[in-house]
Structure formats: C-alpha cells, structure tokens
Amino acid sequence: MTELAAHCVEVPLGTRAYQVRIGPGLLTEAPAHLDPLLARPRVAILTDEAVAALHLQALRAALTAAGIDAPALALPAGEGTKSWAHLARATEWLLEQRIERRDLVIGLGGGVIGDLAGFAAAILRRGVRFVQCPTTLLAQVDSSVGGKTGINTAQGKNLVGAFHQPALVLADTALLDTLPARDLLAGYGEVVKYGLLGDSAFFDWLERHGPALAAGDAQARAHAVRRSVEMKAGIVARDEFEAGERALLNLGHTFCHALEAATGYSARLLHGEGVAIGCALAFELSARMGLCAQEAPSRVRAHLRAMGMKATLADIPGDLPDADALIALMAQDKKVVDGRLRLILARDIGAAFVADDVPAEALHAVLADALALR
Numbered sequence: 001m002t003e004l005a006a007h008c009v010e011v012p013l014g015t016r017a018y019q020v021r022i023g024p025g026l027l028t029e030a031p032a033h034l035d036p037l038l039a040r041p042r043v044a045i046l047t048d049e050a051v052a053a054l055h056l057q058a059l060r061a062a063l064t065a066a067g068i069d070a071p072a073l074a075l076p077a078g079e080g081t082k083s084w085a086h087l088a089r090a091t092e093w094l095l096e097q098r099i100e101r102r103d104l105v106i107g108l109g110g111g112v113i114g115d116l117a118g119f120a121a122a123i124l125r126r127g128v129r130f131v132q133c134p135t136t137l138l139a140q141v142d143s144s145v146g147g148k149t150g151i152n153t154a155q156g157k158n159l160v161g162a163f164h165q166p167a168l169v170l171a172d173t174a175l176l177d178t179l180p181a182r183d184l185l186a187g188y189g190e191v192v193k194y195g196l197l198g199d200s201a202f203f204d205w206l207e208r209h210g211p212a213l214a215a216g217d218a219q220a221r222a223h224a225v226r227r228s229v230e231m232k233a234g235i236v237a238r239d240e241f242e243a244g245e246r247a248l249l250n251l252g253h254t255f256c257h258a259l260e261a262a263t264g265y266s267a268r269l270l271h272g273e274g275v276a277i278g279c280a281l282a283f284e285l286s287a288r289m290g291l292c293a294q295e296a297p298s299r300v301r302a303h304l305r306a307m308g309m310k311a312t313l314a315d316i317p318g319d320l321p322d323a324d325a326l327i328a329l330m331a332q333d334k335k336v337v338d339g340r341l342r343l344i345l346a347r348d349i350g351a352a353f354v355a356d357d358v359p360a361e362a363l364h365a366v367l368a369d370a371l372a373l374r
Helices: 030-037 049-065 084-096 111-126 137-143 173-178 181-198 200-215 218-238 245-250 253-262 271-288 295-306 323-330 360-372
Strands: 007-011 018-023 043-048 072-075 104-109 129-134 148-153 156-163 168-172 343-348 351-355
Touching (some): 007 218, 030 049, 030 129, 043 084, 049 072, 049 104, 084 111, 111 129, 111 137, 111 148, 111 156, 129 137, 137 218, 137 271, 156 253, 168 173, 173 218, 181 200, 181 245, 181 343, 181 351, 200 295, 253 271, 253 323, 271 295, 271 343, 271 360
Parallel strands (some): 043 072, 104 129
Antiparallel strands (some): 148 156
C-alpha cells in the first residue's frame, strides 16, 4: 500500500519487478508516482484519439505542473492500430522526440495502445522503459499487466511481439466512469475469465456483484480490478514467458482470436466480447468431453446473459464462416505447438487446465452446433 494508491499489487519478477497501483485519481497524481523512475524530467505519451479527447489534457497538465516535459502522439482508435504501419509511426515519432533508454514511454489507453506502446518501447534502442496507464476495464484487469506486447498481422492476432515488462502500472479506476457501456462489459469478459480459470469464489462474487459493477459501483469495480490483477500477477510471477501455467490466462482466447479474425477485427466483435463467448465455448466443449458437469456451461452463459453480454455465436452480427474455416483460423493461434492446437478447458468453474489432445470431431461439433443456432 502507498499513500498515493488505493491498493498496490506487486508483480515479483526479480530485477524486472514492478507495482500495479489501483485506485481513483491516479492519473492526476502520476507525477508523484513517476518521479522515482525519472532520470530526467521527460516522458513521451502514446495514446489514441478517443482517449486523448477524454484524458490526455489532465495527464499532461499534471506532468507540466510538475516540470515534466510530455510530448504526446495520438493514433487512431481501434484494433486496426495494432499494425506494422502504426508501430512504425510510433517508433519513428519516439526517435524524433529523442527518447533515450533512460526515459519513459507512457501508454495511455486501452489494450491496443498498451500493446503497441509496449512493443514500441521494447524495440526502441533495444529496450526503453515504459509505464502503462490503462483507461479501460479490459486493460486494467489484464493486458496492462504481464509484459505481453505486440501487433496483429494478416495471419492472426498478436503474432508479432515481445515480452517487455512495464516499469509501473497506474490503473485509475475513476477513468472507468467514462467508458461506453459496451466497452465496460467487454472488459468484464476478462474479469469473468479469472473466476472461471482459477477462483470459483471470485466467480460466485461476480454473480452477486457483477450487475452493481456494471451500474457504476466504484467499490465493486475496484475489487474486481484488484482481484483480477492479483491473480494475473501470481501467474506471471510463476511463469513469465508462458512455458506452462501462464497459458491458463488464454481461457477462451483461441476461440476469441479466430472470431476476431473472422469478423475482420471490427466493431462487430470487441476483444472482451470474444473472450466471453470463447469461455462459454470452452466450457461447452469441456462438458461434451465429460470433463465438467453439464450445468457448468449453462451457468457461465446464464451469468453472461444476466450481465447483458454476448454469450454465443448467435450474438455476433453478420455472417460467420463455417466450423472448418473457424478451426483453420484457430490453427494460426500462438498456442499451437508442433502443429497441435492447445486449448484451455475446465473440470469445473475455477478449475481450468491446458489440453493438447482435444478430439477434432468434438471441437468441430461444438462449433457446428453453435453456428446452427444463429
């Protein structure tokens, strides 16, 4: 705990250890949090145009008042910004700003900007420190923590990137008040994932308090962010480079990434919505394989429905490819090992595990049946 943050979660990674500070008002208090990290009073901010309109002025005003020079580049909002073109633009701009290894790059935004800013920092001068200032629920509970950075390519999502841990994460929970309802609920898809993969008591809590969280309960939001970050920090500390346990964090993601590719990384399906649908599909597959009770996938879908979220393929607007095409997209996922698709399945709510022996016919049947209900 610090006087400046409502709560502090440590990510214990030896010389790469850092803190995730969680609470309201951290954006305007940023200079005090950044001061121990600054070799000179200069940072560079990468953000997007939507976030810049809401929060950039407040951050820059606080930094300027503290005597910290803070040039900023606002990129277009949206998943399309995680691309070679915008990575090049960001890194060229950072070089133009004469950002040095001892300086800080600040990623102010959601998962797209956090991933892009982190990757730009990773490759700039072979590694510049960066700070995550996540502005969305999805970024605060998941993508800002753990050091995964990268961009998308025509072949799939996040296939080019680097592990590059931030020096600090400032999760200002008051910023969640500015999120559109759809974006907040999309982020909640990642929150649900944590309960489903390893903490059934947290999922129980979400069933009771999720609606209040969505309605704006600040205490519920802070608790959900804190518990999610605690879980991710523990897993990352034990498996930083995803050699084993960290793969559990991908619950729902292999389905999700295929669906995002199938929908062109467009507004038809937000990442967190895809994660929620993917988690429901993973539990359905687990139940059909006899790994978990038949009631488990029903419970997952019921909670997503109660939250007003997408829960099945039928909730995705527009056309989708057939089961074979979706499986082909899943085969492009980073989690393919020796040509074998690894999926995260579950024995119960809160008991996920890595499976690399999923029968192709079972996966095909689940997807075909889900598509038939559209």
